[in-house]
Amino acid sequence: MRSYGTWPLAYQWPVQRIGVDFQPAKPPGEPTCLLVWRDGQDKVRFMQLSPFAYQLAVCLQAGAEAKSALYDLAQSHGLPADKHYFRNAQILLDDWQSQGIWHL
Template sequence: MNSVAEQQFALTRHLRDPEQIPAPTGVEMRRLKVYQELVFNNIEGFLSSGFPIMHSLLNEAEWLALVRAFVREYRAQSPYFLEIGQEFYQFVSQAEHLALPEFTLELMHYEWVELALDVAPDQLPPAVDGVVAEATRLQRSPLAWPLAYRFPVHRIGPDYQPTAAPEAPSLFVVHRDRQQQVRFMALNSMSYALLLRFDEVEQWTLADLAAAFAAQMPEPPSPQFVEQLRVTLQHFVDQDILLICV
């Protein structure tokens, strides 16, 4: 390793853990302090804005200690600054020594997914006006993610921190629409199961979906059930969650 590389390595090791790793020789302490603050404050600022609820659940000393542990211990797999949130989530998920509430990982994922969808490179095709009919082919938007959590993550905050998960999961679809807005929609078990069908088969028609659900029912679906299914599909189309295929 040449001297420049050695100096860079020594500097980065120190910046990760300035309390334990000695400062490299030949660097003015005033300048070194600037580097220390820039590295830590940029990462901490990004994480506090990306995980505001999690941040609010910890006191300032606990939060700063957690961020400091992330900077010191974790070796990120992505060089992109916008993916620091995902790397932070991975760090917390692997750090068994952290004494955090059981709901922490689900809450972090719920907060992270908003940024992930906001910066996702996928783009929706031009809108197709139309009413969902029996033979209309539909597919799920690549920017619509059905999510299920054991804990009611949308309610967690300083005034509500559950110690046990309720019997029923919290179901959502998080999606980015054509106005480039990321939106969260609560789902019931039926609409969640409906969206998961598009993981099995890319395109469905109303008739095919009705037949698929009928195969799981003790009796043939009623006309009212099929109409409610159509209304749900139309609502998803109107919200850019499902797309009409052309």
């Protein structure tokens, strides 16, 4: 998969929520993982990711093939790389592709 102007980002703070009405005193227990990209009209978009989806996005950004990255992630997380796992992963990848985030 190839990406055009796509960046997986991780922050200690929930940067997408910080504003006048939300200024936390301490960071949450888990990092805030975001996927930032430019759409077809060159508008910056972002979505919050689970840590697992963030790791997948990092692998894809580095040039890994989706199937290989998914096998590696399953192994590193102790997950079975079965039909259910790959079906759910394909839903995520299809969503990213339909939004123009990743291209085959």
